[in-house]
Amino acid sequence: MTAVATATGTDPAPTAPVSDLLEPYLGPFAGVVVSAAIFLVVLAGVYVLNKAVFSPLVGRLFDRQGLDEHARRPLQKIATFLVLFAGVTVAFGAAGYQGFLRSLATIAAAATLAVGFALQDVIKNFVAGVFIYTDKPFRIGDWIEWKDNSGVVEDISFRVTRVRTFDNELLTVPNHALTSDVVKNPVAKKTLRLKFVFGIDYGDDVDRATEIIVEEAERSEAILDDPAPSVRLTELADSYVGLQARIWIDDPSRADFVKARADYVKAVKARFDEEDITIPFPQRTVSGRDAWSEPTAFAGES
16 A cells, blocks of 8 residues: 555555555555545635635625725736635645645746746736736726727736727737837826817907807816816918817716717807808919910920
8 A cells, every 4th residue: 555655656644544445445546546536625625615705705805995896806816816726735735745746846946947938928918917907007997098099998917908999899908018108098087188279260360269169168068167178379370270279078988078079169160150260271372483384395286
Protein backbone atom coordinates (compact mmCIF):
# COMPACT_ATOMS: atom_id res chain seq x y z
CA MET A 1 0.00 0.00 0.00
CA THR A 2 2.79 2.39 0.82
CA ALA A 3 4.45 1.63 -2.48
CA VAL A 4 1.28 2.52 -4.39
CA ALA A 5 0.87 5.79 -2.51
CA THR A 6 4.49 6.75 -3.12
CA ALA A 7 4.22 5.98 -6.80
CA THR A 8 1.18 8.21 -7.17
CA GLY A 9 2.78 11.06 -5.21
CA THR A 10 0.21 11.01 -2.40
CA ASP A 11 0.53 11.00 1.35
CA PRO A 12 -0.83 7.65 2.61
CA ALA A 13 -1.71 8.93 6.09
CA PRO A 14 -5.05 10.76 5.44
CA THR A 15 -6.57 8.01 3.32
CA ALA A 16 -5.00 4.89 4.84
CA PRO A 17 -7.98 3.73 7.03
CA VAL A 18 -10.52 4.05 4.21
CA SER A 19 -8.10 2.53 1.71
CA ASP A 20 -7.65 -0.50 3.95
CA LEU A 21 -11.41 -1.03 3.99
CA LEU A 22 -11.70 -0.80 0.21
CA GLU A 23 -8.55 -2.72 -0.62
CA PRO A 24 -10.36 -6.11 -0.77
CA TYR A 25 -12.65 -4.64 -3.48
CA LEU A 26 -10.34 -2.31 -5.43
CA GLY A 27 -7.00 -3.94 -4.78
CA PRO A 28 -3.94 -1.69 -5.33
CA PHE A 29 -6.12 1.11 -6.71
CA ALA A 30 -7.97 1.70 -3.45
CA GLY A 31 -5.69 4.53 -2.35
CA VAL A 32 -5.90 6.29 -5.70
CA VAL A 33 -9.71 6.09 -5.77
CA VAL A 34 -10.08 7.33 -2.20
CA SER A 35 -7.71 10.27 -2.77
CA ALA A 36 -9.54 11.27 -5.94
CA ALA A 37 -12.91 11.02 -4.20
CA ILE A 38 -11.72 13.17 -1.29
CA PHE A 39 -10.37 15.77 -3.75
CA LEU A 40 -13.67 15.99 -5.65
CA VAL A 41 -15.81 16.05 -2.50
CA VAL A 42 -13.76 18.87 -0.93
CA LEU A 43 -13.75 20.85 -4.18
CA ALA A 44 -17.51 20.45 -4.60
CA GLY A 45 -18.02 21.44 -0.97
CA VAL A 46 -16.01 24.63 -1.44
CA TYR A 47 -17.97 25.47 -4.60
CA VAL A 48 -21.32 25.05 -2.83
CA LEU A 49 -20.05 26.98 0.18
CA ASN A 50 -19.01 29.84 -2.09
CA LYS A 51 -22.42 29.96 -3.76
CA ALA A 52 -24.37 29.70 -0.52
CA VAL A 53 -22.23 31.73 1.89
CA PHE A 54 -19.20 33.58 0.56
CA SER A 55 -20.73 35.09 -2.57
CA PRO A 56 -23.82 36.53 -0.80
CA LEU A 57 -21.60 37.74 2.02
CA VAL A 58 -19.33 39.58 -0.41
CA GLY A 59 -22.41 41.04 -2.12
CA ARG A 60 -23.73 42.41 1.18
CA LEU A 61 -20.29 43.85 1.92
CA PHE A 62 -20.30 45.64 -1.44
CA ASP A 63 -23.80 46.98 -0.74
CA ARG A 64 -22.65 48.31 2.61
CA GLN A 65 -19.72 50.06 0.93
CA GLY A 66 -22.03 51.57 -1.69
CA LEU A 67 -20.16 50.13 -4.68
CA ASP A 68 -21.89 50.55 -8.04
CA GLU A 69 -22.14 48.05 -10.88
CA HIS A 70 -18.95 49.43 -12.39
CA ALA A 71 -16.85 48.02 -9.56
CA ARG A 72 -19.01 45.15 -8.29
CA ARG A 73 -18.64 42.81 -11.27
CA PRO A 74 -14.85 42.50 -11.40
CA LEU A 75 -14.45 42.43 -7.62
CA GLN A 76 -17.06 39.68 -7.38
CA LYS A 77 -15.14 37.67 -9.99
CA ILE A 78 -11.88 38.16 -8.12
CA ALA A 79 -13.45 37.05 -4.82
CA THR A 80 -14.90 33.93 -6.47
CA PHE A 81 -11.56 33.10 -8.05
CA LEU A 82 -9.74 33.43 -4.73
CA VAL A 83 -12.23 31.21 -2.91
CA LEU A 84 -12.07 28.52 -5.60
CA PHE A 85 -8.28 28.73 -5.72
CA ALA A 86 -8.15 28.24 -1.96
CA GLY A 87 -10.60 25.35 -2.35
CA VAL A 88 -8.36 23.63 -4.91
CA THR A 89 -5.39 24.01 -2.56
CA VAL A 90 -7.34 22.58 0.38
CA ALA A 91 -8.63 19.74 -1.79
CA PHE A 92 -5.10 18.79 -2.85
CA GLY A 93 -3.99 18.80 0.75
CA ALA A 94 -6.94 16.77 2.00
CA ALA A 95 -6.38 14.19 -0.73
CA GLY A 96 -2.73 13.85 0.18
CA TYR A 97 -1.34 15.39 -3.00
CA GLN A 98 1.36 17.49 -1.31
CA GLY A 99 4.02 16.02 -3.53
CA PHE A 100 1.99 16.94 -6.57
CA LEU A 101 1.62 20.50 -5.31
CA ARG A 102 5.39 20.85 -4.90
CA SER A 103 5.95 19.57 -8.42
CA LEU A 104 3.27 21.86 -9.78
CA ALA A 105 4.86 24.87 -8.06
CA THR A 106 8.22 24.06 -9.65
CA ILE A 107 6.68 23.74 -13.10
CA ALA A 108 4.71 26.95 -12.65
CA ALA A 109 7.81 28.90 -11.65
CA ALA A 110 9.68 27.63 -14.72
CA ALA A 111 6.77 28.50 -17.02
CA THR A 112 6.13 31.98 -15.64
CA LEU A 113 8.75 33.69 -17.79
CA ALA A 114 7.57 32.06 -21.00
CA VAL A 115 3.94 32.80 -20.24
CA GLY A 116 4.80 36.42 -19.45
CA PHE A 117 6.32 36.92 -22.89
CA ALA A 118 3.46 35.11 -24.62
CA LEU A 119 0.76 37.09 -22.80
CA GLN A 120 2.19 40.59 -23.02
CA ASP A 121 -0.95 42.01 -24.65
CA VAL A 122 -3.22 40.23 -22.19
CA ILE A 123 -1.22 41.55 -19.22
CA LYS A 124 -1.17 45.04 -20.74
CA ASN A 125 -4.96 45.03 -21.11
CA PHE A 126 -5.35 43.58 -17.61
CA VAL A 127 -3.30 46.41 -16.09
CA ALA A 128 -5.27 48.92 -18.15
CA GLY A 129 -8.48 47.37 -16.82
CA VAL A 130 -7.27 47.84 -13.26
CA PHE A 131 -6.68 51.55 -13.99
CA ILE A 132 -10.18 51.85 -15.47
CA TYR A 133 -11.66 50.41 -12.27
CA THR A 134 -9.58 52.62 -9.99
CA ASP A 135 -9.62 55.89 -11.95
CA LYS A 136 -13.22 55.49 -13.20
CA PRO A 137 -12.93 57.62 -16.37
CA PHE A 138 -16.29 56.12 -17.37
CA ARG A 139 -18.89 53.71 -15.99
CA ILE A 140 -21.33 51.17 -17.37
CA GLY A 141 -24.10 53.13 -19.08
CA ASP A 142 -21.92 56.16 -19.93
CA TRP A 143 -21.75 57.55 -23.44
CA ILE A 144 -18.06 57.87 -24.44
CA GLU A 145 -16.12 58.98 -27.50
CA TRP A 146 -12.58 58.06 -28.54
CA LYS A 147 -10.76 58.50 -31.85
CA ASP A 148 -13.50 58.03 -34.49
CA ASN A 149 -15.78 55.89 -32.31
CA SER A 150 -18.58 56.57 -29.87
CA GLY A 151 -21.20 54.59 -28.00
CA VAL A 152 -22.63 53.51 -24.66
CA VAL A 153 -20.55 51.31 -22.34
CA GLU A 154 -22.31 47.98 -21.77
CA ASP A 155 -19.67 45.97 -19.90
CA ILE A 156 -16.18 46.43 -18.45
CA SER A 157 -13.94 43.45 -17.81
CA PHE A 158 -10.26 43.19 -16.94
CA ARG A 159 -9.33 42.57 -20.59
CA VAL A 160 -11.86 44.36 -22.79
CA THR A 161 -14.64 46.94 -22.65
CA ARG A 162 -17.80 46.38 -24.68
CA VAL A 163 -19.41 49.45 -26.21
CA ARG A 164 -22.74 49.58 -28.06
CA THR A 165 -22.63 52.16 -30.87
CA PHE A 166 -25.58 54.32 -31.82
CA ASP A 167 -26.00 52.16 -34.94
CA ASN A 168 -26.55 49.18 -32.57
CA GLU A 169 -23.13 47.67 -33.29
CA LEU A 170 -21.19 46.02 -30.49
CA LEU A 171 -17.54 47.08 -30.24
CA THR A 172 -15.15 44.93 -28.18
CA VAL A 173 -12.35 47.33 -27.29
CA PRO A 174 -9.07 46.26 -25.63
CA ASN A 175 -8.71 48.19 -22.39
CA HIS A 176 -5.28 49.42 -23.41
CA ALA A 177 -6.87 51.34 -26.30
CA LEU A 178 -9.02 53.27 -23.81
CA THR A 179 -6.20 54.17 -21.42
CA SER A 180 -3.49 55.07 -23.93
CA ASP A 181 -5.51 57.73 -25.75
CA VAL A 182 -7.95 60.54 -25.02
CA VAL A 183 -11.45 59.35 -24.10
CA LYS A 184 -14.27 61.91 -23.98
CA ASN A 185 -17.04 61.30 -21.47
CA PRO A 186 -19.76 63.91 -22.11
CA VAL A 187 -22.00 62.54 -19.34
CA ALA A 188 -19.40 62.43 -16.55
CA LYS A 189 -20.99 65.50 -14.95
CA LYS A 190 -24.62 66.37 -14.24
CA THR A 191 -24.76 69.09 -16.91
CA LEU A 192 -23.43 69.40 -20.45
CA ARG A 193 -22.77 72.52 -22.49
CA LEU A 194 -23.73 72.45 -26.16
CA LYS A 195 -22.40 74.84 -28.80
CA PHE A 196 -23.82 75.62 -32.21
CA VAL A 197 -22.81 78.29 -34.74
CA PHE A 198 -25.60 80.13 -36.56
CA GLY A 199 -24.45 81.89 -39.71
CA ILE A 200 -26.28 85.07 -40.74
CA ASP A 201 -25.85 87.37 -43.70
CA TYR A 202 -23.48 90.34 -43.46
CA GLY A 203 -26.43 92.64 -44.08
CA ASP A 204 -28.53 91.30 -41.19
CA ASP A 205 -28.85 92.82 -37.73
CA VAL A 206 -26.39 90.99 -35.45
CA ASP A 207 -28.00 92.26 -32.24
CA ARG A 208 -31.49 91.15 -33.30
CA ALA A 209 -30.21 87.73 -34.34
CA THR A 210 -28.50 87.40 -30.97
CA GLU A 211 -31.74 88.25 -29.15
CA ILE A 212 -33.64 85.59 -31.12
CA ILE A 213 -31.05 82.92 -30.37
CA VAL A 214 -31.22 83.67 -26.63
CA GLU A 215 -35.02 83.92 -26.59
CA GLU A 216 -35.45 80.49 -28.19
CA ALA A 217 -33.02 78.99 -25.69
CA GLU A 218 -35.02 80.46 -22.81
CA ARG A 219 -38.26 79.03 -24.24
CA SER A 220 -36.90 75.48 -24.48
CA GLU A 221 -37.74 73.19 -21.54
CA ALA A 222 -34.64 71.08 -22.23
CA ILE A 223 -32.24 74.01 -21.84
CA LEU A 224 -31.23 75.26 -18.39
CA ASP A 225 -31.70 78.84 -17.25
CA ASP A 226 -28.67 78.56 -14.95
CA PRO A 227 -26.07 78.67 -16.41
CA ALA A 228 -27.82 81.12 -18.70
CA PRO A 229 -27.63 80.73 -22.48
CA SER A 230 -25.20 83.06 -24.20
CA VAL A 231 -24.15 84.06 -27.71
CA ARG A 232 -20.72 85.10 -28.99
CA LEU A 233 -19.71 86.46 -32.39
CA THR A 234 -16.95 84.01 -33.29
CA GLU A 235 -16.52 84.14 -37.07
CA LEU A 236 -16.40 86.56 -39.97
CA ALA A 237 -16.41 83.91 -42.65
CA ASP A 238 -16.42 84.27 -46.44
CA SER A 239 -20.21 84.24 -46.75
CA TYR A 240 -21.63 84.64 -43.23
CA VAL A 241 -21.22 86.13 -39.77
CA GLY A 242 -20.95 83.31 -37.21
CA LEU A 243 -22.86 83.60 -33.95
CA GLN A 244 -22.02 80.78 -31.53
CA ALA A 245 -24.81 79.81 -29.13
CA ARG A 246 -23.77 78.23 -25.82
CA ILE A 247 -26.50 76.38 -23.95
CA TRP A 248 -26.61 73.86 -21.08
CA ILE A 249 -28.72 70.73 -20.61
CA ASP A 250 -29.30 68.76 -17.42
CA ASP A 251 -28.49 65.07 -16.77
CA PRO A 252 -27.27 64.52 -20.31
CA SER A 253 -27.45 61.38 -22.40
CA ARG A 254 -26.86 60.87 -26.10
CA ALA A 255 -30.60 61.00 -26.81
CA ASP A 256 -31.08 64.16 -24.73
CA PHE A 257 -28.13 65.82 -26.43
CA VAL A 258 -29.30 65.14 -29.99
CA LYS A 259 -32.97 65.97 -29.41
CA ALA A 260 -32.34 69.14 -27.40
CA ARG A 261 -29.94 70.53 -29.99
CA ALA A 262 -32.14 69.57 -32.94
CA ASP A 263 -35.29 71.15 -31.47
CA TYR A 264 -33.40 74.29 -30.52
CA VAL A 265 -31.79 74.78 -33.93
CA LYS A 266 -35.14 74.17 -35.64
CA ALA A 267 -36.82 76.81 -33.46
CA VAL A 268 -34.12 79.41 -34.17
CA LYS A 269 -34.33 78.71 -37.92
CA ALA A 270 -38.11 79.26 -37.85
CA ARG A 271 -37.67 82.60 -36.03
CA PHE A 272 -34.99 83.71 -38.49
CA ASP A 273 -37.40 82.99 -41.36
CA GLU A 274 -40.18 84.98 -39.66
CA GLU A 275 -37.97 88.03 -39.18
CA ASP A 276 -36.19 87.86 -42.56
CA ILE A 277 -32.80 87.00 -41.14
CA THR A 278 -30.92 85.08 -43.79
CA ILE A 279 -28.80 81.99 -43.27
CA PRO A 280 -26.60 82.30 -46.36
CA PHE A 281 -24.98 79.54 -48.35
CA PRO A 282 -21.42 79.78 -49.73
CA GLN A 283 -21.10 81.96 -52.84
CA ARG A 284 -18.24 82.61 -55.23
CA THR A 285 -17.78 85.64 -57.47
CA VAL A 286 -15.53 85.23 -60.51
CA SER A 287 -14.03 88.37 -62.02
CA GLY A 288 -11.27 89.22 -64.49
CA ARG A 289 -9.10 92.23 -65.23
CA ASP A 290 -9.74 92.36 -69.00
CA ALA A 291 -12.85 91.86 -71.14
CA TRP A 292 -13.46 88.33 -72.35
CA SER A 293 -12.67 87.64 -75.99
CA GLU A 294 -13.43 84.58 -78.05
CA PRO A 295 -10.41 82.30 -78.48
CA THR A 296 -8.93 82.35 -81.94
CA ALA A 297 -9.27 78.58 -82.20
CA PHE A 298 -13.05 79.05 -82.38
CA ALA A 299 -13.00 81.85 -84.91
CA GLY A 300 -13.12 79.65 -87.99
CA GLU A 301 -15.86 77.32 -86.67
CA SER A 302 -19.50 77.89 -87.37
